[in-house]
Amino acid sequence: MLPDLELVNVSRLQFAVTALYHFLFVPLTLGLSWILVIMESVYVMTGRAVYKDMTQFWGKLFGINFAMGVTTGITLEFQFGTNWAYYSHYVGDIFGVPLAIEGLMAFFLESTFVGIFFFGWERLSRVGHLMVTFLVALGSNLSALWILIANAWMQHPIGAEFNYETMRMELTSLPEIILNPVAQSKFVHTVAAGYVTASMFVLGVSSWYLLKGRDVAFAIRSFAVAAGFGLASVCSVIVLGDESGYTVGEVQRVKLAAIEAEWHTQHPPAAITAFGIPNEAEERTDYALRIPWVLGLIATRSTDTPITGIMDLNKEAAARIENGMVAYDALQKLRGGDKSDGTRRTFELRKKDLGYGLLLKKYTPNVVDATPEQIRMAAADTIPRVTPLFWAFRIMVGCGLIMLFIFVAAFYFLAVRDLAPQRWLLRIALWSMPLPWIAVEMGWIVAEYGRQPWTIAEVLPTFLSVSNIPASHVYVSLAGFVAFYSGLLIVEVYLLLKYIRLGPSSLGTGRYELEAAEKGAAA
Amino acid sequence: MRRHDTRSPQRRLSLAKEITIVLVVKALALCVIWLAFFSSPSGRNLDAGGVARSLLQPPPQATQPQETERAARSGTR
Secondary structure, three states, rough: OOHHHHHHHHHHHHHHHHHHHHHHHHHHHHHHHHHHHHHHHHHHHHOOOOOOOOOHHHHHHHHHHHHHHOOOHHHHHHHHHHHHHHHHHHHHHHHHHHHHHHHHHHHHHHHHHHHHHHHHHOOOOHHHHHHHHHOOOOOHHHHHHHHHHHHHHHHHOEEEEEEEEOOOOEEEOOOHHHHHHHHHHHHHHHHHHHHHHHHHHHHHHHHHHHHOOOOHHHHHHHHHHHHHHHHHHHHHHHHHHHHHHHHHHHHHHHHHHHOOOOOOOOOOOOEEEEEEEEEEEOOEEEEEEEEOOHHHHHHHOOOOOOOOOOHHHHHHHHHHHHHHHHHHHHHHHHHHOOOOOOHHHHHHHHHHHHHHHHHHHOOOOOHOOOHHHHHHHHHOOOOOOOOHHHHHHHHHHHHHHHHHHHHHHHHHHHOOOOOOOOHHHHHHHHHHHOHHHHHHHHHHHHHHOOOOEEEEOOOOOHHHHOOOOHHHHHHHHHHHHHHHHHHHHHHHHHHHHHHHHHHHHHHHOOOHHHHHHHHHHHH | OOOOOOOOOOOOOOOHHHHHHHHHHHHHHHHHHHHHHOOOOHHOOOOHHHHHHEEEEOOOOOHHHHHHHHHHHHOOO
């Protein structure tokens, strides 16, 4: 019996909610760890106490974020076994490897050194403590590397092969999985986005201190570190996002076409649609504002390579579905005991399209006898909905451009030593603090929604990945997650605001304003 | 916004204590969620035969009404 679509949708919703929530914490951890390394390096080199205070104060906020965020990703792993049983069986051998390494990295490298970071100030030399801070940053980023390798494999499954005897994908080359081009571009783009997030956070909070005229020497130095690191990071995100676009153009053509609302194959080099309103019913983009050549150059790095449009990709999918029907038929025979050379050869030749054949299970129990209409409907399913992808991508890019402006302006006014009168910039930096989070969440929506209708691209359809459990179970656990995560978020925001308000006075060094005010009040 | 905690440092709950409390509560909440919803993963009992039966054998009845409805919608794309 096939799972019902309500179960599929609520399982997807639960995974999306927990993943998006988890990723509220991750980028700040990734970026703030390197900002701590920069601040502490200056302290080690100059011996100036203010840089130690900066490392300790921003380290407190890092600690709050780390403590709130740690283990929020574990709930995703709970879901694999319970809600996604067929997925876990089908690809668990491959997906489990990077996931396990990520877990080991997170616990043995990252968490251990986070502990030493907080409790080692009096026990380690300056250089020794700096090394610990560096290892915290390295551990965080390496954890991200492995989880992104796992995710990239879902987007572009290489280094693995389907075995009809075990009915699962089996590893053929670990180096191929690690060196997956999607993993490389995704990793650098994602961690750079994390650096931007942390830079905007430090820049925004420092701007608030500057606007209030509080602890100015501390705030201006924090602002300077954030502006420099943020400018370098936001430039990296843009360049690496371009590289990511090129990779998508090579290996995820459907996603690219959907993001760009590329209904028809254009004469190369393709124009990019900077703005427009995708009209899915009539398969066109209304009020399209097009910039010639740009999409062709970004996605193909050439002026003569076409970018296949949605209509043509749909036809290609129909052909692959027909191939998949043959593979499905051969697989049925193999599982039924017919191990003849002819059946094996047929299966080996067509098995790369088995996943396409499986798409028909949504419309007919007898895949091998599917009608042309059923094939057409399954082919239509291979194109994710264009409108959400089109807008999510543009919101992400828009946020990135605003942040580029802020970092350029911040860096410029610092360089010309004219920041203090630019209160407009400080206000913009403060109110723009949510932008990097909006951008990274939109980025994940583009990545994951753009992979639909697959859990493993072109291998396993999403609707065949879920367990045979009642949808009501998933609704109840989803409600539990929402309550749990909302509680955590409230505590996180409360603690962050509390320590941001206290500022560096929370360190108890006696050098900062609120402590002086307290002493004055006590006297 | 200028308001700040005027209690003595001894009376303020230290960050370490606050984080410890949150971590303990979080660990307990995770245990409860796991025990309540995720402690018996259905994937544990899946084998190659089970997956083959699910993917390859026709289900006992034809497409469900909601799938047909969805299929009709997809067909208009």
